[in-house]
Amino acid sequence: MTERVVPAARKTYLQGSRPDIRVPMREVPLTNGDAVVLYDTSGPYTDPAARTDVRRGLPALREAWIAERSDTAPYEGRAVRPGDDGLRAPVREGLLPRRPRRATGGAVTQRAYARRGEITPEMEFAALREGVEPEFVRDELAAGRAVLPANVNHPEIEPMVIGRNFLVKVNANIGNSAVASSIEDEVEKMTWATRWGADTVMDLSTGKDIHTTREWILRNSPVPVGTVPLYQAVEKVGGDPAELTWEVFRDTVIEQAEQGVDYMTVHAGVLLRYVPLTARRKTGIVSRGGSIMAAWCLAHHEENFLYAHFRELCEIFAAYDVTWSLGDGLRPGSIADANDEAQFAELRTQGELTAIAAEYGNQVMNEGPGHVPMHKIKENVDLQQEWCGGAPFYTLGPLTTDIAPGYDHITSAIGAAMIGWHGTAMLCYVTPKEHLGLPDRDDVKAGVIAYKIAAHAADLAKGHPGAQTWDDALSDARFGFRWEDQFNLSLDPDTARAFHDATLPAAPAKTAHFCSMCGPHFCSMKITRDVRRYADERGLDGDAALAAGMREKAAEFKAAGGRIHLPLSPGPS
């Protein structure tokens, strides 16, 4: 499988404390001899030295680390059944069968290790990616302020960390096609999303071939993979939520945990008594998982079985290191419903469940909305942080208005940037097709790019160390008319280059000391160079006295009544 490499970028690796800790980064060489090293989510596919084969899967990077810990063992595992791929579908040819691992004793979660004071290779790997000390990662994991999703059955991932004190992450949702496609096509959706910067992917497949598609994605994914097991469980019972049982759900969770799913969305906070709170909403329940559980609760007039069996699920999650993504099944689906009683009732229950999961050493994220106007965004983070003990918040958008179907990557990038700034740890992307249809390749890219913008804007606003280095490098290139560097440093070099070429297509324009806005005869950047020369000639540059002198002049001016008079001249001449 060939994956297009970012033009001009080189794969480089940061070496950790042991030979097998090699952290991939994207190095962008600049025409002035410098280089900028950026976080890289694209996996071995963008390394020309790596050989990848989707039918064999990626190398099992973490295999030795997991084995060395001697707290898990392979076992026979659950046999794959015809129903796993959808009731009416045959099991297709897939990858070679594997023997899954699970804990032989206590919790094998990264949080459990962190609490014991152990810095795992996974923690060191993630720390190197973030540019922080491994001890800091360990401490955040132990406190539950961060998660490092890493199922013991997904040894292929390049470990990463999600938490408010790290870079804001982006998740992209992918799902199987209505018409069964090839293993290459299914894997391509994941590599395409991570190529543009997705930090995790969620496989939201439904219908046929769910099990097989997931196997393909997991074996080839360098990023953590999340799922909503409820989607598969409901397929197993013929699509009728009322037919769901705890046993079917439990079986599905084990099936997926054995495959290596790193985090699972579970709508355990949709309690029976909350369901009527949605009756008078503008848009009721819009979460698929939330509505499935609401339907089940109403059909049986019993409490949500996910809530009832929550501790059993905690034990399973501890045995594989599956990270919780506690679903927000009652999230608002419209501006009118934002921050209402139903939403916050569920969030409070998420808080209770987060505390229970902590007893089991589980890693926990909390999912959040949805559709929220700007002035109600911060309250969402503040309450989640308070009620859920600082656990990572993982939000969909939020969309800041309902009036722009077709552009909801933008309506939601606004909310995502803001909620990221206020403390959301991971942003679930929204594509332009939201509310309208299934995203295609272009939509996935548009969604990921919009969310990388939101995440990076949030990193800047949070003052994440090093975030501004990237902006500075690009702005330096822009100011210096280093067009190629400007393209190569941008989130989407292809588009930046194409847009430039649409106006000034000739090759010499790439090195021209002007741009199409002002043309060659007049250039504001050229004038700034003159300003610098002017300042240099008068000894003003690099001189702190300059600004002070200016302030003096300004004070004189104000003292004189602020009336217009002139000339006021700066500096000594």
Add this chain to the structure above:
Amino acid sequence: MTERVVPAARKTYLQGSRPDIRVPMREVPLTNGDAVVLYDTSGPYTDPAARTDVRRGLPALREAWIAERSDTAPYEGRAVRPGDDGLRAPVREGLLPRRPRRATGGAVTQRAYARRGEITPEMEFAALREGVEPEFVRDELAAGRAVLPANVNHPEIEPMVIGRNFLVKVNANIGNSAVASSIEDEVEKMTWATRWGADTVMDLSTGKDIHTTREWILRNSPVPVGTVPLYQAVEKVGGDPAELTWEVFRDTVIEQAEQGVDYMTVHAGVLLRYVPLTARRKTGIVSRGGSIMAAWCLAHHEENFLYAHFRELCEIFAAYDVTWSLGDGLRPGSIADANDEAQFAELRTQGELTAIAAEYGNQVMNEGPGHVPMHKIKENVDLQQEWCGGAPFYTLGPLTTDIAPGYDHITSAIGAAMIGWHGTAMLCYVTPKEHLGLPDRDDVKAGVIAYKIAAHAADLAKGHPGAQTWDDALSDARFGFRWEDQFNLSLDPDTARAFHDATLPAAPAKTAHFCSMCGPHFCSMKITRDVRRYADERGLDGDAALAAGMREKAAEFKAAGGRIHLPLSPGPS
């Protein structure tokens, strides 16, 4: 000229206190028999009953209102000179010559009338558009918290008001083509931008045919038109900033005021002593006007002539009712330069000038940045409001990161939405081509739509009365599977419909009670209907006791230690 009408939308008019006050609105009829009436910027072009001819221009809606005031008179006006269209260009055939008007006595500005307690037809027109009392518009204008840009020589406009207590407005920049195009093509850029919701346009043409292009746009524009007179002035002196003189600039301002330009960007705050403050910036001076004035100041070592002659300009602006858009020539061009000393020094001077202009009865806006990270956005509005006495703020974006050339409509829509929420009155759009090239038709649309999203998100967050009605109508349509209504209510019906059809193209799908996300067999919205029925059957709907009962149950649960137990059943059964 034919302009495509929004599918399914009807032009409707709100009738004012006199027959010639008819305010155009966009009425969207819904399939359930209701209709939603939206603010409409598209002018007579979208009224099938109107006949438009670009060679005659739009009807002079305000002509009688201006004449009735008997405070202006036509006069011979400045003769058009060859240089007006660029030094090397001949004057082309244009519209019929007109005799301009100007004041015969004191200020003829909407602010001067407002201060005298007069509610003009323009104020009533704008009030009807906004859904507020005319007296409120008058009061905001008198206080300088709002502007109603309406040059006495631009009688064709449909009056509108810009201020923090009104709907957030959007400006689109247009400019002439490198290759001279037809009158139809030039006018089309303006009608295209207003078709998608631009509230004003700025004609930033440079080079050849400046005068003629502007004449064409003004005579055909239903929205206020802004310019940067400096651009034409520098063309008149052969493109060299050092050759600029006050006389050339003054001549250009009068030329443009006579044509009917409604607001002008003037970089009068770029003082000589501020220029060296930019020397150590990451990206120096990036404003074209700012760098022209900086170059002039350095070349002559004299104070900015726009500052020196500011009171003379105030007198001219008062005689035509040209609104100030005090330029921010030292705005930051990168994240690194945001909120720095140079930027705020100029803003403080804008404040001084705003106060001086008020003496002359002038209407004043202040321009703002630029590139600003999220955490520094609010300070911009707060200082501008404090230093400029609450005058309307008019900001470009701001862009919240530098790393996404090709997507700066998104990086800046994030900042625009936030700064709009905090009090910016008008947002100057940014297109995807920003920093890279000249926007084409698609870019203009992408920029306007992104900014309409930002402006509306800000209206929602500010709690503008009525803003949420639109969202509610669309969400109702979504929840009720009224697909056609959802399309027609969206900012871009064409795109919403096309995206839907890409997944579910068949005509019956437009009335189907499901969507492509969940398919026909399972539907979260259908489940919500079941929830409503469930609540209805138990008498829960419309019963405030329900929520109270739920809280009781929750309290019991907490009192029991918050342990998981079940079932908890809601309601009486």
